[in-house]
Amino acid sequence: MDEPLRIGLVGAGPWARSVHAPALADHPGTTLSAVWTRRPEVATAFAAEHYTRACATFDELLDEVDAVAFAVPPAVQAGYAVTAAKAGKHLILEKPVADDVATAARVADAVADAGVAALVVLTLRYALQTREWLDGLAATGGWAGGNGRWLSGALLAGQYSGSEWRHSSGALADIGPHAVDLMDAALGEVTAVRAAHRTAGDLWHVVLEHNGSATSTLSMSIRLPLRPTVIEFAVYGEHGLRTLNGKPGSPAEAFTALLDDFAAMIASGVREHPCDVHRGLRLQRILADCLRIAQ
Numbered sequence: 001m002d003e004p005l006r007i008g009l010v011g012a013g014p015w016a017r018s019v020h021a022p023a024l025a026d027h028p029g030t031t032l033s034a035v036w037t038r039r040p041e042v043a044t045a046f047a048a049e050h051y052t053r054a055c056a057t058f059d060e061l062l063d064e065v066d067a068v069a070f071a072v073p074p075a076v077q078a079g080y081a082v083t084a085a086k087a088g089k090h091l092i093l094e095k096p097v098a099d100d101v102a103t104a105a106r107v108a109d110a111v112a113d114a115g116v117a118a119l120v121v122l123t124l125r126y127a128l129q130t131r132e133w134l135d136g137l138a139a140t141g142g143w144a145g146g147n148g149r150w151l152s153g154a155l156l157a158g159q160y161s162g163s164e165w166r167h168s169s170g171a172l173a174d175i176g177p178h179a180v181d182l183m184d185a186a187l188g189e190v191t192a193v194r195a196a197h198r199t200a201g202d203l204w205h206v207v208l209e210h211n212g213s214a215t216s217t218l219s220m221s222i223r224l225p226l227r228p229t230v231i232e233f234a235v236y237g238e239h240g241l242r243t244l245n246g247k248p249g250s251p252a253e254a255f256t257a258l259l260d261d262f263a264a265m266i267a268s269g270v271r272e273h274p275c276d277v278h279r280g281l282r283l284q285r286i287l288a289d290c291l292r293i294a295q
Contacts, residue, residue, distance in 0.1 A: 004027075004028070004029055004030050004031045005029060005030045005031070005066045005067055005090075005262075005263060005266065006030075006031055006033040006034075006064065006065045006066045006067070007024050007030050007031065007032060007033060007065055007066065007067045007068070007069055007092075008033055008034040008035065008036065008055070008061040008062070008064060008065035008067070008068050008069070009021060009024060009032060009034070009035045009036075009068075009069050009071065010035075010036055010037070010058070010061070010068060010069070010070050010071065010072055010077075010080060011037060011070060011071030011072040012035065012037045012042050012043060012045075012046040012071075013071060013072075013163075014159040014160060015071050015094075015160075016046075016071035017046070017049075018159075018251070018252075019071075019251045019252055019255050020069055020071045020255065021035075021046075021049075021050045022050075022252065023252055023255040023256050023259060024069060024259070025050055025051075025052075026256075027256060027259045027260075027263075029259060029260070029262075029263035030259055030262075030263065032050055032052045033052060033053075033064055033065050034047075034052060034053050034054070034055050034060075034061050034064045034065060035047050035050070035052055035053075035054055035055070035061075036054065036055040036056075036057070036058055036060070036061040040054070040056065043055070058080060058083070062083075062084060062087045062089060065089065066089065066090060066266075067089055067090035067091065067092065067117075067262075067266070068080075068081075068084045068089050068090075068091055068092070069091075069092035070091070070092065070093055070094050071094060072094070073164075073165035074094065074095075074096045074097065074098050074099050074165065074169075074173070075098070075099040075165065077093065077094060077097070077098070078097065078098035078099065078103045078104065078106070078107050081093060081097075081107045081110070081118075082106055082107055082110040085107070085110035085111045085113075085114045085116055085118070086110055086113075086114060088114055088116060089116060090116045090117040090118065090262070090266055091111065091116065091117070091118040091119070091277070092118075092119055092121065092258070092262060093107070093118060093119065093120050093121065093277060093280060094120070094121050095120050095121060095122060095177035095178070095280060095283070096173055096176075096177050096280065096283065096284050096287065097120060097277060097280040097281060097284055098284065099169075100284075100288065101281070101284050101285050101288050104280065104281045104284040105281055107277060107280075107281075108277045108278055108280070108281045111277045112278075115271065116271075117262060117265040117266050117270075117271055117273075117276075118276055118277035119258055119261065119262050119265075119273060119275055119276060119277075120177075120275050120276070120277060120279060120280040121255065121258060122177060122178060122181050122275045122279075123178070123251050123254040123255065123258075124178050124181070124182055124247070124248065124254070125181060125182070125185065125254075125274065125275050126254040126255070126257040126258045126261070126275070127247075127248035127249040127253065127254050127257070128248070128249065128257070129244070129248030129249060130182070130244065130248045133186075133242065133244045133248075134185050134186060136242065137186055137235060137242060140239050140242075141239075142237045142238040142239055143186070143187055143214055143235045143236065143237035143239075144213075144214055144215075144236060144237040144238070145187070145214055145215050145216055145235070145236055145237070146183055146186055146187050146214070146216040146217075146233065146234055146235035146236065147216060147217045147218070147219075147233070147234055148179050148182065148183055148216070148217070148218045148219070148232065148233040148234075149218075149219045149220075149230055149231070149232045149233075150171075150175045150178070150179050150218075150219075150220050150221075150229070150230070150231050151219065151220070151221050151224050151226055151229065151230040152175075152221070152222050152224065152226055152229035152230070153222070153223065153224055153225050153226050153227060153229075154166070154174075154222040154229070155167060155222045155223050156223060156225060166222065170198075170202045170204075170222070171202055171203075171204050171220045171221050171222045171223070172198070172204055172220065172287055172290055172291065173287065174222055175220050175222060176204070176218075176220060176283075176287050176290070177280070177283045177287065179218045179220055179233075180206075180208070180218070180283055180286050180287065181275075181279070181283055182233055182244075183208060183210075183216045183218065183233070184208075184210070184283075184286075185274070186233070186235050187210040187212075187214040187216055187235060188210040188211040188212045188214060189210065189211040190208050190209070190210055190211075190286055191209050191210060191211050192208070192209040192289075193206065193207070193208060193209075193286060193289040193290050193293055194207040194208065194209050194215070195207040195293065196289070196290040196291075196293040196294040197294055198294045201221070201223055202221060202222070202223050203219070203220075203221040203223070203224070204218070204219065204220040204221065204290070204294075205217070205218070205219050206218040206219075206220075206290055208286075214237075216235075229247070231245065231246055231247055232244075232245050232246075233245075258275075261273060
């Protein structure tokens with residue numbers, strides 16, 4: 001590309017401040033052209049911090065940019081994402097894509113109809129360590145099962161403890177997309193949710209069946225008094241055990257790698273990606289199955 005992508009940022013919360021805005025401003029292929037939030041005073045202050053301009057309306061932001069990055073709750077994101085796609089803007093979407101499957105499908109349909117690029121911020125998948133782990137698993141094959149644990153106290157203290165949508169939607173919506181996506185990528189496409197249980201304290205246990213007969217289990221919580229966060233994934237089979245422990249790299253590094261892919265997709269005209277909006281829709285369907293079975 002001759003010029004950096006002009007990207008508008010929707011949202012000004014902790015994740016937007018610590019990850020989205022710095023990466024968009026620093027990446028050689030992008031520029032943080034504008035910001036918008038539903039509270040004008042917040043947008044104005046945020047824009048001043050990052051040497052960009054605040055827009056008075058979402059439509060005004062669309063007029064200024066080539067792409068839109070969202071750092072807002074899923075229920076807010078989905079409607080604006082459809083509008084942005086219909087306006088021909090490329091999208092960087094947070095997970096989950098929407099609050100429910102039907103709305104996520106509308107986002108994916110709008111993206112497909114407009115022919116724009118749309119990536120989902122599945123941070124684990126963009127880390128070099130994760131990519132190398134998955135490449136090794138694919139090259140070896142023969143994996144019979146796996147397990148994953150993502151246990152934290154993110155809602156008990158820290159910068160996300162005041163997040164209303166995380167409190168209402170819980171661990172399945174917040175970290176479920178990451179965990180299910182990684183197991184799906186490691187063991188093959190998830191074909192069924194065989195069991196799902198949620199405790200009164202929002203501790204989730206899920207059993208997944210994968211294409212090729214492999215099975216996996218996931219345990220997830222964001223309400224346990226643990227520090228540091230426990231993130232452990234493993235697969236096993238005829239070639240032994242392969243593990244991926246801890247967060248592979250920082251969120252900022254992962255988001256920068258996402259921007260590398262995003263800029264390359266737009267420059268080349270490619271629209272398919274392992275973490276595109278259609279992947280986000282498939283993950284949304286799996287999470288919906290977990291909720292249905294757990295009720």
